[in-house]
Amino acid sequence: MDEILRVRDLRLATVDKVLVEGLSFTLSRGERFGLIGESGSGKSLTSLAITGLLPDAIRASGQITLAGEEVVGAPERRLVGLRGNAVATVFQEPLTALDPLMPLGRQIAQPVRRRLLRQGLPATRPDITREVHTLMDQVRLPDPDRLMRAYPHQVSGGQRQRVAIAMALACQPKLLIADEPTTALDVTTQAEIVTLLRSLVTDLGISLLFISHDLAVVGQVAERVMVMRDGHMIEAGPADTVLTRPRDSYTQSLVAAAARFDAALEGDA
Amino acid sequence: MDDGVNIAARVGSRKNITLWLGAVLVGVPLLAGLVSFVWTPYALSDMVGGRLETPGWAHWAGTDRLGRDILTQLMVGARVALVVGCGAVAIGAAIGVMCGILAAFATRFADDALAAFFDILIAFPTLLIAMLVVATRQEASLGTAILALGIGLAPIVGRITRILTKQVLGQDYIVAARVCGTSWPAIVLWHIVPNILPFLGVNLALQFGLAVMAEASLSYLGLGAPPPNASWGQMLQEAQGTVYSAPWGAVLPGLALFALVIGVNLLADGLRDRVSSQRGEA
Numbered sequence: 001m002d003e004i005l006r007v008r009d010l011r012l013a014t015v016d017k018v019l020v021e022g023l024s025f026t027l028s029r030g031e032r033f034g035l036i037g038e039s040g041s042g043k044s045l046t047s048l049a050i051t052g053l054l055p056d057a058i059r060a061s062g063q064i065t066l067a068g069e070e071v072v073g074a075p076e077r078r079l080v081g082l083r084g085n086a087v088a089t090v091f092q093e094p095l096t097a098l099d100p101l102m103p104l105g106r107q108i109a110q111p112v113r114r115r116l117l118r119q120g121l122p123a124t125r126p127d128i129t130r131e132v133h134t135l136m137d138q139v140r141l142p143d144p145d146r147l148m149r150a151y152p153h154q155v156s157g158g159q160r161q162r163v164a165i166a167m168a169l170a171c172q173p174k175l176l177i178a179d180e181p182t183t184a185l186d187v188t189t190q191a192e193i194v195t196l197l198r199s200l201v202t203d204l205g206i207s208l209l210f211i212s213h214d215l216a217v218v219g220q221v222a223e224r225v226m227v228m229r230d231g232h233m234i235e236a237g238p239a240d241t242v243l244t245r246p247r248d249s250y251t252q253s254l255v256a257a258a259a260r261f262d263a264a265l266e267g268d269a
Numbered sequence: 270m271d272d273g274v275n276i277a278a279r280v281g282s283r284k285n286i287t288l289w290l291g292a293v294l295v296g297v298p299l300l301a302g303l304v305s306f307v308w309t310p311y312a313l314s315d316m317v318g319g320r321l322e323t324p325g326w327a328h329w330a331g332t333d334r335l336g337r338d339i340l341t342q343l344m345v346g347a348r349v350a351l352v353v354g355c356g357a358v359a360i361g362a363a364i365g366v367m368c369g370i371l372a373a374f375a376t377r378f379a380d381d382a383l384a385a386f387f388d389i390l391i392a393f394p395t396l397l398i399a400m401l402v403v404a405t406r407q408e409a410s411l412g413t414a415i416l417a418l419g420i421g422l423a424p425i426v427g428r429i430t431r432i433l434t435k436q437v438l439g440q441d442y443i444v445a446a447r448v449c450g451t452s453w454p455a456i457v458l459w460h461i462v463p464n465i466l467p468f469l470g471v472n473l474a475l476q477f478g479l480a481v482m483a484e485a486s487l488s489y490l491g492l493g494a495p496p497p498n499a500s501w502g503q504m505l506q507e508a509q510g511t512v513y514s515a516p517w518g519a520v521l522p523g524l525a526l527f528a529l530v531i532g533v534n535l536l537a538d539g540l541r542d543r544v545s546s547q548r549g550e551a
Contacts, residue, residue, distance in 0.1 A: 051448050084450025096441035101463045110459065111449045164445070171449045 004029050004086075004175050004207045005050065009062040010072075012045050012054070012231070019045055019058065020231040027175065032201060032208040034222030034239060036215060036254070042231040043211045047177045050209075051087055052079040067174055084111060084171035085118065090197075092180040094160035098152040104163050105148025108132045111170035135166040139196060158189035162196070169200065175207045182217055194220050215258045219243050227251050288539025294532025298525065302348035311338040313345055314497050321515040331517045333507060339518060342499040343525055349500045350481050350529060353415050353493075357480035358473050360419025361426050366469070368423070369430025370457060373438060384431060390424035396483050403492045411494040414487055418480045429472050433465040440464075467544040474537030478530035485526055501526050 005027040012020040020042040027033050037043045048054050050064055052071050064071040067086035069078070088111075091097040098107055112131045116123040136144040139162040152160055161181060168176055178197060182190040198221050201208040210221045218225055219239055226236040227250065235248040246252045310329070311317040316336035317328075324331040330339040372383035390398070395418065402417035403409055437443065437460065446456050485502030487493040493500050501522040508518030 053444060053447060080450055080452055082450075083448055087448075089445070089448040091441060091445060093441060097445040099442045099446075099460050099464065101467075102459070110446075110451065110455075114450060167445070167449060 002028050003065075004031075004067060005209070006063070006065040007046075007050070008065075010046065010049065010064060011061045012042065012049060012058055013061075014057050014059070018231065020049075023062075023228075023231075023233055025226055025233075025236065027207050027209060029174070029207055030201075030205050031224065032198070032210065032222045034218035034225035035209065035211045035228060036213065036218055036225055037228035038213055040230075041228040043228050044179055046228075047089065047179050047209065047211055050177065051083055051089060052076075084114065084173065086173060087175045087177060088168035088171045088173040089177040089179060090161070090164050090168050090181045093184045094157060094164045095152060095184075097164055098160060100152055103149050103151060104155070105129075105132055108135055108148075108163065108166050108170055111167055115171055131170070132166075135170055138169065138200065139163075139166045141166070156189075157185050158192065161185060161189075161193055165193075165197065165200070169204070172204075173206060175209060176201060177209045177211070179211045180213070181210075182212070182214070190217065197221065215243060215254060216262075227254070285539070287535050288543070291532050291534070291536030291539050294528045295536050298347035298529050298532075299351060301344045302351050305341075305344035305348050309338075309341040309344055311341050313337070313341055313499060321511060321518070323515075324517055330521055331515065333504070333518050334511050334515070339504075339521060342504055343501070343521060345499040346501040346504060346522060347525065347529075349411070349494055349498055350484060350526070353411070353418065353484040354477045354481045354533075356415035357418035357422055357484070358477045360416060361422030361476060361480075362469075362473055364419070364423035365426025366430045369427040370434050370461065372427070372431040373434035374453070380431075384428070387424040387428040387431070391428065395421035395425075395479060396486055399483060399487060400490075400492060403487070409487075409492050409495050411498060414484055414493050417487070418483050421483065422476050422480060425476060426469075426473070430465065430469060433468055434461055437461050437464045467541055471537045471541045474533045477533050481526065481530055481533075 003026055007026070008024050010020060010023040011018065023042075023046060025033070035043045035046065045054070045058065049060050050066060050071065052074060054060060060072050062072060066082060069082055069086070071079070071082070074082075098104070109128050109132050112128050112135070113123050116127060116131070121127070132148065133144050136147065141147055141159060141162050147155060147159070147163075152163075155163070161184075165181075176197075181197065182193050185193060194217055197208065197210070208221070210218060212218050222239045224237065225239045225242050227234040227242065227246075227248070229250055235242055235246060235251045242251060243255060246255050314337065317338050318332040318336050320332065320334055320336045322328055322332040322336075328338050328340065330343060333339055333342070368383065368387075372380050372387075375383065398421040399414070399417035402420055403413050406413045406416075443456060443460060446460055451459075484493055485500065485505065488500035488502030489506045491503075491506070493502060496503075504522040505519055508515070508522070512519045
């Protein structure tokens with residue numbers, strides 16, 4: 001099976017408002033796919049829909065096939081099995097995405113333990129600790145023994161996001177969704193996280209759905225991109241084509257704006 | 270910079286004073302109650318001295334109108350107050366936390382119904398609910414008093430738990446936990462309970478104070494633990510007739526009650542400050 005995710009004719013709507021309509025795309029195994037759009041374009045809702053975590057007020061119709069299983073309309077019990085196993089998400093704001101009262105080590109250990117049990121492997125305390133250490137190594141977190149006992153507010157934003165990535169990877173998902181993972185970070189940290197995500201996804205051979213409003217960041221990560229606006233697809237194609245020779249006027253304006261921004265920075269420097 | 274450090278240190282020490290004062294005010298009755306199991310100055314119901322003796326060497330806290338030692342009664346009363354307070358809070362918390370979390374997870378309709386039910390029960394004075402429970406059991410005993418007050422406290426705990434749980438449920442880390450496949454029971458156990466506990470704990474301490482006061486009121490009315498148990502409320506009631514000639518008989522149990530309730534609140538406040546500074550909020 002070459003296809004990890006297929007979205008067909010996805011429509012998300014509340015009682016009185018259509019939020020996403022007619023959205024279709026596919027992701028194959030090991031592919032890095034970028035979803036570009038301004039805030040409110042429906043990109044984060046799409047990612048929630050893929051994991052079956054939409055708020056109750058939003059109804060989904062259409063098809064989302066994740067690792068061969070249908071997500072839209074699936075009962076919660078099936079979804080719990082799918083989450084972690086097939087898909088994991090890294091969110092925008094790592095401070096609120098981590099439990100403030102739980103040491104970082106335990107936050108990573110919980111998905112590790114569930115995965116070991118799911119795979120039928122021994123899940124004793126030393127097994128789990130060893131796995132947590134490996135993961136912290138993988139996301140290049142320094143001083144694992146100290147960080148394991150630290151609480152989220154005691155470490156930096158970049159380290160928190162690395163912990164969040166370690167938690168997502170702990171599940172060994174087939175698809176990793178990164179929902180604006182760099183937006184809450186400063187620019188140098190952004191670059192580190194982007195490089196990290198890219199190399200991890202390549203090394204582990206998992207697919208990446210990278211969601212961002214930042215064309216430059218998406219350009220560094222994704223092979224294929226899709227531009228969204230007001231819940232509709234505007235343009236899709238290989239990243240270098242869409243980002244350098246956009247056909248649609250909206251994408252053109254986005255690219256031009258980014259270019260002007262870069263030029264302004266260059267001029268300043 | 271120096272000022273900042275000084276202010277931080279002063280705020281820190283003020284919090285520590287709260288915590289320590291609370292610990293002492295709770296610790297003294299706790300110790301007295303524990304000691305009363307193995308030793309009291311005199312036997313509880315024996316008439317060991319003259320009637321209404323003023324506090325002195327033989328009877329540190331004086332004697333009551335039957336010539337019983339008041340210090341002995343205070344010690345046993347401390348035991349009763351703590352047992353009733355802890356028992357009532359435990360029962361109230363067990364029922365309240367469970368119902369509160371259930372309500373927060375329930376469908377909209379069931380949630381509204383439970384919330385309204387809590388509100389109606391809260392509108393009844395705790396003491397009245399407790400008296401109704403004692404009435405249905407048709408006998409006053411320590412166990413009945415604990416059960417009655419526990420049931421009286423449950424809706425208050427339930428309402429607070431419901432609100433706190435809803436707050437936590439709206440947090441990103443709950444979505445983050447769900448997205449990596451954590452089941453609801455695990456989320457309740459590992460994320461919701463620890464995160465509502467600091468706030469709930471402070472409230473439970475308030476409820477403990479309420480329960481101790483309510484137990485005193487029940488005993489005052491003769492619906493609490495029957496003799497030979499001594500209870501501060503019962504002592505107050507017995508001293509009522511002699512409050513002008515022998516004020517210590519009423520003042521001392523009143524002070525004990527006051528100190529314990531204040532102490533528990535200070536202790537809870539101090540502990541909450543500790544927790545929130547650990548969280549990085551202070």
